[in-house]
Amino acid sequence: MKDQIFEIIKAAIDELNEELEYDELKDVTPETAIFGGESGIDSLSLVRLVVDVEAGVSEAFDTEVTLANEKAMSSRNSPYRNVAAFTDFVLACLKDAS
Amino acid sequence: MRSPLQQLLAFGDDPAVVFRGQTTSYADLHALAESQCVFLREQGVAEQSMVALRGDFSPRTIALLLALFERRAVVALIPAGSGEVEGLCERVAARALIEVRDEVAVCTARDAPGPLHPLAAGLLKQGHAGFVVFTSGSSGRPKPVLHSLERFLKKYDAVGKPFVTMSFLLLDHIAGMDTLFYISHSGGVLVAPDTRSPDAVCALIQSAKVQVLPVSPSFINLLWLSGDFERYDLSSVEIVTCGSEPMTQRVLDHVAAMFPKAAIKQKYGTSEFGSPASKSRGDDQRWIRLDADRFETKVVEGILHVKSQTTMLGYLDDSDPVVVDGWFNTGDRVEQDGPWLRILGRDSDIINVGGEKVFPREVEAVIEQMDQVAQCSVYGEANPITGNMVCVTIVPRGEIDLKAMKKKVKMHCGTQLNRYKVPVKIVFSKQWLTNARQKKVRPVGQ
Numbered sequence: 001m002k003d004q005i006f007e008i009i010k011a012a013i014d015e016l017n018e019e020l021e022y023d024e025l026k027d028v029t030p031e032t033a034i035f036g037g038e039s040g041i042d043s044l045s046l047v048r049l050v051v052d053v054e055a056g057v058s059e060a061f062d063t064e065v066t067l068a069n070e071k072a073m074s075s076r077n078s079p080y081r082n083v084a085a086f087t088d089f090v091l092a093c094l095k096d097a098s
Numbered sequence: 099m100r101s102p103l104q105q106l107l108a109f110g111d112d113p114a115v116v117f118r119g120q121t122t123s124y125a126d127l128h129a130l131a132e133s134q135c136v137f138l139r140e141q142g143v144a145e146q147s148m149v150a151l152r153g154d155f156s157p158r159t160i161a162l163l164l165a166l167f168e169r170r171a172v173v174a175l176i177p178a179g180s181g182e183v184e185g186l187c188e189r190v191a192a193r194a195l196i197e198v199r200d201e202v203a204v205c206t207a208r209d210a211p212g213p214l215h216p217l218a219a220g221l222l223k224q225g226h227a228g229f230v231v232f233t234s235g236s237s238g239r240p241k242p243v244l245h246s247l248e249r250f251l252k253k254y255d256a257v258g259k260p261f262v263t264m265s266f267l268l269l270d271h272i273a274g275m276d277t278l279f280y281i282s283h284s285g286g287v288l289v290a291p292d293t294r295s296p297d298a299v300c301a302l303i304q305s306a307k308v309q310v311l312p313v314s315p316s317f318i319n320l321l322w323l324s325g326d327f328e329r330y331d332l333s334s335v336e337i338v339t340c341g342s343e344p345m346t347q348r349v350l351d352h353v354a355a356m357f358p359k360a361a362i363k364q365k366y367g368t369s370e371f372g373s374p375a376s377k378s379r380g381d382d383q384r385w386i387r388l389d390a391d392r393f394e395t396k397v398v399e400g401i402l403h404v405k406s407q408t409t410m411l412g413y414l415d416d417s418d419p420v421v422v423d424g425w426f427n428t429g430d431r432v433e434q435d436g437p438w439l440r441i442l443g444r445d446s447d448i449i450n451v452g453g454e455k456v457f458p459r460e461v462e463a464v465i466e467q468m469d470q471v472a473q474c475s476v477y478g479e480a481n482p483i484t485g486n487m488v489c490v491t492i493v494p495r496g497e498i499d500l501k502a503m504k505k506k507v508k509m510h511c512g513t514q515l516n517r518y519k520v521p522v523k524i525v526f527s528k529q530w531l532t533n534a535r536q537k538k539v540r541p542v543g544q
């Protein structure tokens with residue numbers, strides 16, 4: 001399941017990067033930084049990525065999840081800091097939803 | 099009253115602007131503005147004319163703006179991210195367009211501009227300077243808002259103490275103008291960011307020891323999410339001002355955690371009357387009180403009305419008048435508790451994306467240009483990252499590949515709209531989006 005979520009996130013980042021063309025996002029790994037730091041995407045791209053991953057998750061698992069939620073916004077360690085953290089966060093949200 | 103250019107002389111060699119690691123003093127900024135007066139003359143930009151200016155905060159842009167005011171121009175402030183510069187110049191009948199990039203100004207004379215709007219013509223004829231900011235209009239066309247400089251500057255007569263302030267809000271927004279004039283009238287330091295990413299902003303706060311940080315609630319959320327605040331010393335910040343979106347408890351909590359020594363000040367303002375000095379209520383900072391000496395307020399059927407000397411002269415188009423007997427209808431729904439107000443947001447279809455207004459009709463018009471689209475309806479949905487996000491429901495024409503279509507819609511919108519207006523969520527429907535009276539149905543997502 002985790003691998004599948006990683007693939008969904010990777011596909012969403014790849015699609016986003018067709019427009020952004022950031023070198024840092026070319027080869028997506030669990031360590032790839034998403035939001036924060038000197039590189040990384042901006043807020044509008046982050047919203048789009050989150051929505052695209054929600055759609056991917058809904059299609060793959062037939063479950064609706066909200067990935068920009070209070071938990072994500074309040075937690076001291078942002079779930080959007082890198083792909084690994086985001087994958088874990090999606091997994092947790094999916095478990096909560098089912 | 100001294101002009102904004104003469105005003106600079108009051109602070110001599112004190113630092114005025116920090117930009118790309120360089121500090122420009124008030125005296126140097128004055129000299130630069132004087133040289134820009136010569137530049138304008140050489141470029142054939144007439145005094146007392148309508149001139150469009152496009153650029154972010156920097157010594158050169160500020161100097162040009164002040165030089166234009168000195169030459170009693172009305173300056174139309176073209177939004178930085180706008181792809182429709184020519185259209186906006188046309189709207190205000192600008193005689194010239196000046197663009198500043200990398201501290202180089204390029205002036206282009208505009209041939210055969212149309213006639214000036216009578217309000218602008220009247221102001222220029224009296225020999226008064228002014229400026230125009232563009233605000234999103236319900237028809238989707240930006241509305242040019244005309245301000246008299248003299249009227250607008252009245253509230254800076256008695257400004258408080260000088261601070262080191264970051265000009266986070268853009269120069270082409272009324273709040274950016276507010277930042278500029280507060281600083282230049284109090285002798286403060288304007289710290290101009292090159293980019294506005296959380297990391298860049300934190301680095302600049304640390305290096306320039308910024309005391310006042312005027313931002314939007316969405317930026318506070320982003321700063322928190324980025325985690326960048328933990329890698330820098332932000333202890334110089336004494337005041338965080340937040341405006342352009344309704345304030346939430348979460349934003350207040352984030353500010354308290356990231357800037358433990360700073361006071362938070364909620365700001366409220368519009369392109370039409372600027373942003374009054376305000377006080378936040380001690381027990382609950384979502385409530386504010388506007389400067390009653392300069393801004394009278396009344397609440398009519400839950401909607402805030404404001405009367406002020408700094409209210410615009412009017413829109414430079416045929417928009418419906420929203421000022422009646424001096425009272426400006428803000429369109430913002432508020433709660434009232436004695437003198438305290440709590441801003442709840444717009445009572446309309448407007449989508450507020452990180453403080454930027456999006457009118458559904460503008461986005462719909464662009465999407466409906468596509469052959470594969472039979473009908474569409476644009477609406478906002480709450481999203482904690484940017485407050486709201488733009489969504490669209492599309493009724494496609496015939497059979498289409500939905501995934502490919504989503505991509506096409508985003509690309510098509512991306513070529514014609516500012517990025518924040520491009521829908522992030524696209525859903526498809528086979529049902530027509532009109533009700534029995536043929537009125538478009540907009541899902542209420544907020």
